[in-house]
Amino acid sequence: MAIDSVTSELPSPMPAVELETPTRRGDVVAAILCLTAGLSGYLLLVPAAVYVPSKVAGTANSPAFLPNVLFLMLTGLSVIYLIQSFTVYLRQPAQGKARKMDWLLAGGTAVVCVGYIVAIYFVGMTLGAALGVAAMIYYFGERRVWLIGVIAIILPFLLWYFFEKIAHVLFPTPWFGIMEWLEGARNLTGGVA
Amino acid sequence: MVRGRTQSHRWGGLGDHMIDFDVLLQSLKLILHWNVIAACFAGVIWGMFVGVTPGLTGIMAVVIALPLTFFMDPQSAIALLLGIYVTAIYGGSVTAIMIATPGTPNAAATVIDGYPLARQGKARQALEMALYASFTAGILSTVVALVIFPIVATFALEFGAAEVFAVIVFAITIIAGVSGDSLLKGLIAACFGFLIATIGQDPIHGSSRFTFGVSDFQAGMHILTLLVGLFTIPEIIVRGVEAYKSRDSVSVGDMGPGISFRKFFSFWPIYLRSCAGGSLLGALPGLGGSPAAFLGYFLAQRFSKTPEEFGNGSLEGVAGAEAGNNSVCGPALVPMMSLGIPGDTTTAVLMGALVIHGLSPGPMLFESSPDFVYSVFLLLFVALIFLLIVGTGVISMAKWVVQMPTQILFPVVLILATYGTYAVRGTMIDVLAMYGVGFFGFLMRTQKIPAAPFAIAFILGPLFENELRKSLIISSGSLDIFVSSTISISFLALAALSAGASVYLHWRLKGTKAAKIISD
Numbered sequence: 001m002a003i004d005s006v007t008s009e010l011p012s013p014m015p016a017v018e019l020e021t022p023t024r025r026g027d028v029v030a031a032i033l034c035l036t037a038g039l040s041g042y043l044l045l046v047p048a049a050v051y052v053p054s055k056v057a058g059t060a061n062s063p064a065f066l067p068n069v070l071f072l073m074l075t076g077l078s079v080i081y082l083i084q085s086f087t088v089y090l091r092q093p094a095q096g097k098a099r100k101m102d103w104l105l106a107g108g109t110a111v112v113c114v115g116y117i118v119a120i121y122f123v124g125m126t127l128g129a130a131l132g133v134a135a136m137i138y139y140f141g142e143r144r145v146w147l148i149g150v151i152a153i154i155l156p157f158l159l160w161y162f163f164e165k166i167a168h169v170l171f172p173t174p175w176f177g178i179m180e181w182l183e184g185a186r187n188l189t190g191g192v193a
Numbered sequence: 194m195v196r197g198r199t200q201s202h203r204w205g206g207l208g209d210h211m212i213d214f215d216v217l218l219q220s221l222k223l224i225l226h227w228n229v230i231a232a233c234f235a236g237v238i239w240g241m242f243v244g245v246t247p248g249l250t251g252i253m254a255v256v257i258a259l260p261l262t263f264f265m266d267p268q269s270a271i272a273l274l275l276g277i278y279v280t281a282i283y284g285g286s287v288t289a290i291m292i293a294t295p296g297t298p299n300a301a302a303t304v305i306d307g308y309p310l311a312r313q314g315k316a317r318q319a320l321e322m323a324l325y326a327s328f329t330a331g332i333l334s335t336v337v338a339l340v341i342f343p344i345v346a347t348f349a350l351e352f353g354a355a356e357v358f359a360v361i362v363f364a365i366t367i368i369a370g371v372s373g374d375s376l377l378k379g380l381i382a383a384c385f386g387f388l389i390a391t392i393g394q395d396p397i398h399g400s401s402r403f404t405f406g407v408s409d410f411q412a413g414m415h416i417l418t419l420l421v422g423l424f425t426i427p428e429i430i431v432r433g434v435e436a437y438k439s440r441d442s443v444s445v446g447d448m449g450p451g452i453s454f455r456k457f458f459s460f461w462p463i464y465l466r467s468c469a470g471g472s473l474l475g476a477l478p479g480l481g482g483s484p485a486a487f488l489g490y491f492l493a494q495r496f497s498k499t500p501e502e503f504g505n506g507s508l509e510g511v512a513g514a515e516a517g518n519n520s521v522c523g524p525a526l527v528p529m530m531s532l533g534i535p536g537d538t539t540t541a542v543l544m545g546a547l548v549i550h551g552l553s554p555g556p557m558l559f560e561s562s563p564d565f566v567y568s569v570f571l572l573l574f575v576a577l578i579f580l581l582i583v584g585t586g587v588i589s590m591a592k593w594v595v596q597m598p599t600q601i602l603f604p605v606v607l608i609l610a611t612y613g614t615y616a617v618r619g620t621m622i623d624v625l626a627m628y629g630v631g632f633f634g635f636l637m638r639t640q641k642i643p644a645a646p647f648a649i650a651f652i653l654g655p656l657f658e659n660e661l662r663k664s665l666i667i668s669s670g671s672l673d674i675f676v677s678s679t680i681s682i683s684f685l686a687l688a689a690l691s692a693g694a695s696v697y698l699h700w701r702l703k704g705t706k707a708a709k710i711i712s713d
Contacts, residue, residue: 066658067388081378108433125612142601
């Protein structure tokens, strides 16, 4: 079975990531999903979510023309993909087994990412970044707490300073505005805090 | 400044399009001042910083620096802005090669081969190739712009909507070339890319498409949001799994040896071809560097003796993409200086800067200040030389990135990608969209559905639709407009040839060793 050619060429010993090897069952599932996307897009999404002025309805100048063509193309290509992958699947149904663990690990990364986004909404970009980077580094296997702590403090601070103070990018107001509270405290103490 | 020098610079016959060496000498005197040179160097440093920072684009860098130019003389002002303009394009490729995150949209094509090279321990080769190709193509295209810019400007005027559409159709055939072993999967990915590009306001009628009443969707998805999501998030997920399983400190790879002069020189046909393609696209208003990079990549692959290496770490791919996007700089100034039409958004801001300094770009600029016009092109040469110096320094610093353990590098990249995506338009919707595209890109990757056709379709999709519909409006719905001029017929024929050749190549390679290499 072909395994992640790029990682296999690395000088250091790297564990193979089985997720990068397409499976026959995966191809069938992907083809079904693409077909569903194509059909539902053409039949449901375009009529519901594209506003077409009446004077151009049904012409090549309609805002719905290109999306319709693309969804139809997607449907056609997906049918070919489905036939092709299903034929191969019927011929050789055997699958690799090492993927389950990798899927779980990849799912874990996705969960940390989602947690990071939620944290941005709750505590803002800066503290969210501190929590996010710490969680991600820990999840990726780094166990030196002092190192995680240093990165989780320095990186968000530098980013906050650059984006907010130099580039003047306005960050979203968090539900718990801790940075704003700290800024307020600094003003109250005449810049000492 | 030399004013009202001669009448020989009107856009008349070909015989008039000659360089006036007296004026060129005057221009040289204009730029050989320490303040002009220092401004250019400062621009290069700032442009490099912005280029390597994901989320900060060249246009943002120019806009941030614009207020500073109010206090400068016109030469210093334009020197600063040109330094930024030239360098930000290259700077984006550094992160594209090192961490699979294009610093600017122009570097999207560089990721395809640059990052695999870095993973194979050939980061230095990829970075040096990118720098030298950028420099060479930049110099070549500036010479082209300087020598024949009145001709180019006149030729660019011949391009109407139908002709631009034909060029874009030709560029879209790149998709077949970057589809790997499965053209079918490449086309499916391209469909998704095109569809994502249709989100937002319709370019002609302004009606909403797939916005579902969310006002933030009206402007559509930003190109950088898509590129960062598509290339960076899947890489972070896969390397995260790898890092977790290794339970040891592993790094991205090794810098490896640099590129020899012999090897660099052996790619000269690539520089010439990419420069020709990039110069043409640069001179056409509104296209910008990303399509030029993909066109350069495509041309490099089409004429390569080893096309199967493309996508798996080909130096030719890096050279083609980088030469393509940097060839845009000089020619993009041509329509701006000669006709008053900016070639892309950044040149629009440059044009604004000239206006602020009392200079009106357009045919009269050459009449009134020919020395200033030449000095702008000469400053491009200066900026490119500084790019070479600063770029070499950046390459030696890049070893810190490759030596950083994956466990730390990729979480840091994730945070940078999030900040960068947010900073582009200051909205959380972009961040959510970036993660959405990223997870989708990861699922695509698990089935080897290639990301490059997705990105190309997204970049070229809006241009394709815009020019198609403009042409149809002009012709009242008749398709004859696409075969009414020699230029559009030529490009459509080239597109048909290119698509046919790609399909033939896929068919010929099927089951061969080369196909297996691509497949693996």
